[in-house]
Amino acid sequence: MDRQTVTIYDVAREAGVSMATVSRVVNGNPNVKPSTRKKVEEVIKQLNYQPNAVARGLASKKTTTVGVIIPDVTNLYYSSLARGIDDVASIYKYNIILTNTDENLEKEILVLKDLLTKQVDGVIYMGHHISDELHAQLESVPTPLVLAGSIDQKGILPSVNIDYGAAMKDSLDILFENGNEKIGFVYRSVDEEIDSQVRYGAYKEAHQDHGLPVDDNLVFTSSNSYKDGQNIYDQLISNGATAAIFSDDEAAVGFLNAAHDNGLQVPEKFEIIVSNNSKLVNMTRPQLSTVLQPLYDIGAVSMRLLTKMMNNDEVEDKEIVLPHTIKKWGTTK
Amino acid sequence: MDRQTVTIYDVAREAGVSMATVSRVVNGNPNVKPSTRKKVEEVIKQLNYQPNAVARGLASKKTTTVGVIIPDVTNLYYSSLARGIDDVASIYKYNIILTNTDENLEKEILVLKDLLTKQVDGVIYMGHHISDELHAQLESVPTPLVLAGSIDQKGILPSVNIDYGAAMKDSLDILFENGNEKIGFVYRSVDEEIDSQVRYGAYKEAHQDHGLPVDDNLVFTSSNSYKDGQNIYDQLISNGATAAIFSDDEAAVGFLNAAHDNGLQVPEKFEIIVSNNSKLVNMTRPQLSTVLQPLYDIGAVSMRLLTKMMNNDEVEDKEIVLPHTIKKWGTTK
DNA sequence: CTGAAAGCGCTTACAG
DNA sequence: CTGAAAGCGCTTACAG
Numbered sequence: 001m002d003r004q005t006v007t008i009y010d011v012a013r014e015a016g017v018s019m020a021t022v023s024r025v026v027n028g029n030p031n032v033k034p035s036t037r038k039k040v041e042e043v044i045k046q047l048n049y050q051p052n053a054v055a056r057g058l059a060s061k062k063t064t065t066v067g068v069i070i071p072d073v074t075n076l077y078y079s080s081l082a083r084g085i086d087d088v089a090s091i092y093k094y095n096i097i098l099t100n101t102d103e104n105l106e107k108e109i110l111v112l113k114d115l116l117t118k119q120v121d122g123v124i125y126m127g128h129h130i131s132d133e134l135h136a137q138l139e140s141v142p143t144p145l146v147l148a149g150s151i152d153q154k155g156i157l158p159s160v161n162i163d164y165g166a167a168m169k170d171s172l173d174i175l176f177e178n179g180n181e182k183i184g185f186v187y188r189s190v191d192e193e194i195d196s197q198v199r200y201g202a203y204k205e206a207h208q209d210h211g212l213p214v215d216d217n218l219v220f221t222s223s224n225s226y227k228d229g230q231n232i233y234d235q236l237i238s239n240g241a242t243a244a245i246f247s248d249d250e251a252a253v254g255f256l257n258a259a260h261d262n263g264l265q266v267p268e269k270f271e272i273i274v275s276n277n278s279k280l281v282n283m284t285r286p287q288l289s290t291v292l293q294p295l296y297d298i299g300a301v302s303m304r305l306l307t308k309m310m311n312n313d314e315v316e317d318k319e320i321v322l323p324h325t326i327k328k329w330g331t332t333k
Numbered sequence: 334m335d336r337q338t339v340t341i342y343d344v345a346r347e348a349g350v351s352m353a354t355v356s357r358v359v360n361g362n363p364n365v366k367p368s369t370r371k372k373v374e375e376v377i378k379q380l381n382y383q384p385n386a387v388a389r390g391l392a393s394k395k396t397t398t399v400g401v402i403i404p405d406v407t408n409l410y411y412s413s414l415a416r417g418i419d420d421v422a423s424i425y426k427y428n429i430i431l432t433n434t435d436e437n438l439e440k441e442i443l444v445l446k447d448l449l450t451k452q453v454d455g456v457i458y459m460g461h462h463i464s465d466e467l468h469a470q471l472e473s474v475p476t477p478l479v480l481a482g483s484i485d486q487k488g489i490l491p492s493v494n495i496d497y498g499a500a501m502k503d504s505l506d507i508l509f510e511n512g513n514e515k516i517g518f519v520y521r522s523v524d525e526e527i528d529s530q531v532r533y534g535a536y537k538e539a540h541q542d543h544g545l546p547v548d549d550n551l552v553f554t555s556s557n558s559y560k561d562g563q564n565i566y567d568q569l570i571s572n573g574a575t576a577a578i579f580s581d582d583e584a585a586v587g588f589l590n591a592a593h594d595n596g597l598q599v600p601e602k603f604e605i606i607v608s609n610n611s612k613l614v615n616m617t618r619p620q621l622s623t624v625l626q627p628l629y630d631i632g633a634v635s636m637r638l639l640t641k642m643m644n645n646d647e648v649e650d651k652e653i654v655l656p657h658t659i660k661k662w663g664t665t666k
Numbered sequence: 667c668t669g670a671a672a673g674c675g676c677t678t679a680c681a682g
Numbered sequence: 683c684t685g686a687a688a689g690c691g692c693t694t695a696c697a698g
Contacts, residue, residue, distance in 0.1 A: 007691055018669045023693060033667055053451040054390045055691035058674045063387060065430070065451070073412045073419070074612075083407045086433050095451065097398070098431040100419050118386040118398070118428065226616055253616045260618050279407075280616065283559055283586045285593050340675055351685045356677060366683055388675035391690045667698105674693085682684085 006047045015043040026051055057119060065095045066306060067115030067123040071103045076249070076278035077295065078126055081148050084299025085124055092307045094121070103127050109137055116141065122306045124148050128192035144309035146318075148302035149295070153193050158309070158318035160302040164194050164275070165202035167291045167324045168245065171273040172206040174289075174326060175243045178271060178333045181212060184236050184244030186251060188224040195247050196221070199275070203245075215239070223247075229254025233262065243271035249280045249288070256284055256331070272331035286330025294322050339380045348376040359384055390452060398428045399639060400448030400456040404436045409582070409611035410628065411459055414482050417632025418457055425640045427454070436460050442470055449474065455639045457481050461525035477642035479651075481635035482628070486526050491642070491651035493635040497527050497608070498535035500624045500657045501578065504606040505539040507622075507659060508576045511604060511666045514545060517569050517577030519584060521557040528580050529554070532608070536578075548572070556580075562587025566595070576604035582613045582621070589617055589664070605664035619663025627655050 008026075012019045017036060024032050025040045032040075043049070057063040068085055070078050082098065089096050097115060101107045108127070115123055122144040130138065130152060138145060138157060147159035175183050185203050187195035200219070207214045217239045220232050229251035236244060236255070246252035252274045259266050266272060266286060274281060274290045281288040301320055308315050341359075345352045350369060357365050358373045365373075376382070390396040401418055403411050415431065422429050430448060434440045441460070448456055455477040463471065463485060471478060471490055480492035508516050518536050520528035533552070540547045550572045553565050562584035569577060569588070579585035585607045592599050599605060599619060607614060607623045614621040634653055641648050 009691080019692080020669060020694085021667085024668085027693085031667060036667080050446070050450050052391075052691050054387055054396060055674090056693075057387045058385075058391050058676085059691075059693040061674075061693095072416065073406055074409070074416045076407070076409070079406045079412050082431075083405065083433060086406070086431065090432070095430045095432065095447065097428045098415075098419065099423070099428065100416060113383070114428065117383050226612075250612075250616070257616070257618045279559075279583075280613075283583065283590070283613065283616070285590045285618075342675075352676080353678085353685060354683085357684090360677085364683060369683080385675050388690090389677075391692085392675075392677040394677095394690075669696105669698090671696090672694090674691105677690085678688090680688100681686090 006049050008049070008051065011040065011043050011047060011049050014047060015040045061119070063119050063121055064093055065097060065118070065120050066303075066310075067111075067118070067120040068096050068098045069108060069111055069115075069123065069125045069127065070098060070100055071127050072100055073098065076280065077149070077276050080278065080295035081126060081299035081302070084296040084301075085148065085303045086299075087296075088300045088303035088307070092303075094303075094307070101127065103129055105131060105134060108134060112137055112141065116143070122146075122310045124302055124306060126150055128188070128194055130193065144306055146302050146306050146309070149298045151194055151198065153197065155319065158305060158315075160298050160305060160320040160322065162291075162293055162298070162322050162324040164198045165205075167275065167293075167326070168199045168202035169206045170324075170326050171245050171275070171291060172203065174328070174332060175245075175271055175273065176206075176210055178243070180243040180271060182215065182218060182240045182242055184218040184220065184239075184241040186220045186223045186229070186232060186236075186244055186255070187247040188222065188251075190221050192247075199247065218244075223251040226250045226254035229256075230258045233258035237262075237264070237270075242269070243273075246272065246274045247276070249274050249276055249278045249290075252288055253280060253284055256288070267331050267333050271333060273326070277327065281329065289329045289332040290327050292325045292327045294324070297322055339382050341382070341384065344373065344376050344380060344382050347380060348373045394452070395454055396452045397426055398430060398451070398453050399636075399643075400444075400451070400453040401429050401431045402441060402444055402448075402456065402458045402460065403431060403433055404460050405433055406431065409613065410482070410609050413611065413628035414459060414632035414635070417629040417634075418481065418636045419632075421633045421636035421640070425636075427636075427640070434460065436462055438464060438467060441467060445470055445474065449476070455479075455643045457635055457639060459483055461521070461527055463526065477639055479635050479639050479642070482631045484527055484531065486530065488652070491638060491648075493631050493638060493653040493655065495624075495626055495631070495655050495657040497531045498538075500608065500626075500659070501532045501535035502539045503657075503659050504578050504608070504624060505536065507661070507665060508578070508604055508606065509539075509543055511576070513576040513604060515548065515551060515573045515575055517551040517553065517572075517574040519553045519556045519562070519565060519569075519577055519588070520580040521555065521584075523554050525580075532580065551577075556584040559583045559587035562589075563591045566591035570595075570597070570603075575602070576606075579605065579607045580609070582607050582609055582611045585621055586613060586617055589621070600664050600666050604666060606659070610660065614662065622662045622665040623660050625658045625660045627657070630655055 011022045099111045190196045274288050277290040281290045344355045432444045523529045610623040614623045
């Protein structure tokens, strides 16, 4: 049960040098005579010495660990980001402490405190509702912090996203071009700024630009599950929609299946574009036309940004916008 | 940038007690006079003192952090386990360091070493191929370790699973009862012991029990993606199968959609049962009949087991088998 | 290029 | 119930 049998002290003694010297070779400090470096390295190998990261953390004030706050790992959108984050973290020798919050404010605040207590070198936050209280907490974090796939309406916190508004307009352009005039917009929650502010804002603007009225009977504000997608089917259809944009893939799948059950042909009689390309979009029949969000990259770039900040490197732009495209699969004409 | 302004020393001075006493109240040690406890607590609040977990870790040799090795967070099966793990960890005040390995042996070994270096109090391993080399590494881990949703053929390592063999037999029983005699078995990889040993073994046994021959033309050994599921469609059908059991949900969805594209009616002409109930099973039309695996619970129970082991509690059974059922959705008669 | 010493912020016997 | 002191295993100036 002795977790840490051999310490730096053992290596020093065995190699006939001081702990400082051992520390230097372990940390790749160049100021070590090649022959003594060699000797120390041999002893390290021989004793199978593994530096204790906790002791290093205490002494150096760097833990090479970053905290990652995620609503739910089980959500494909977020787990795709998380994968990008972990892969880049791994490249830069960081580990990730991942914690699920379900976007519950109390939990988020608790987790944040907890992570700081553990002396993480940085934190990545994911979540689509940043209340003023949460924003204040996020701002007061003493370590570098970046938002991944999450926007800061106040434009203060570093973040990595796509241009959700532009993506909305691109999607609408396709649907308008195909002759649709009554286009639904089905989003997750009024609490999610990306939906209720950015996308909905772009939705309205695009309608104005095309000289079309905005019909709020076609806008659904709390559909974030398969079941919700099924449930809104009747209303969307009876209100005359001939197309719809979904923020949530699962809701879109629910709607699509409801359409199938009701014998409504997609895309012939109804077109659909979803906003988050998760794996799901390719698993339906027809496959869902989608905004191609570089989810993995958003996570990866977020972590890369964070490493720069942790390293005190100059960072020109702290509000990174990655490119998107629209992929017309089978639910658009 | 001062991450740790106020220390236990500041609190001690301010409260007019020793560091030891502050430590006692922070750790809930009962041997503190109520009045001095109160005083210390006031100062803690006033100074907003947050104990440094790294220093605690070094001094106490407990980091309240566990390592979680996962093939891919993006995989619904594993992320469901991970969610259960994190929730229970959170209850017991542990954090989770999550690392993706893609089941790559080198990465797994590296990660394991890395986690131990960080002095995790325990580790949870997920992965479906435990080679002898990996097994040796896993066994030599000095902290408690449990396998979640992963089996140890050698029966040495603590683990939490369902009885995959029994689930296979239950699934086959349904298909046999419905009159099928040529039933395919589509699994992920020969490297995955759950598939190639346990499920395939049960598959053969069940056939023998029913006096039916095993036709290896109906067994596919490397289908773990949507595309794979589509690709095997022709062979499975031309070899006369009238039903199939899939280990991988995505592959099953691929097959199902291929069937749809080819006008083959499911379940009328072809029945399907999948082995892992991820969210996906409810998102297809028809919905996939499935073995109901308590994925969240497997993760949760694994973490609970681990807490007991880390706490040196008596653990009666270290090979936990959780119950499963079969849910007949729409792909069985 | 190398070592002695202090210090990181706690916990843990030990003594009283 | 409380404190003094040692120690956890490193890193970091500092001095040479």
